[in-house]
Amino acid sequence: MINHLTKCIHQNAVDKGFYDNPRNTGEMLCLIHSEVSEALEADRENRYASNNVAKLDGLSDEEFKSTFDSSVKNTFEDELADILIRVMDLAGYKGIDLEKHINFKMRYNAMRESKHGKKY
């Protein structure tokens, strides 16, 4: 599931011209961070979409875009999605099996001590 989504996200980025020139990993990581900052600002401004999401099912593309622009774009949920999209695009670009590495890390983390031995 995650790898399928990764493939689709990366292919969309290729199709949209984001890979017409070689990409820089550092820049891509900064772009992920920019989405994290956007999520922070959305939270600070209490921009959440939860109550509007159900309205998007079954709309035509034109209606969807209009409703998305007015009730989802730039919300906390939208920015979290942007973070994952950028992470998955980077994984797709580098040929990383993200699903396998998430499972590895979850198994490893399950064996760690409370709060991984940290204060928080």
Ligand SMILES: [Mg+2]
């Ligand atoms: Mg964003």
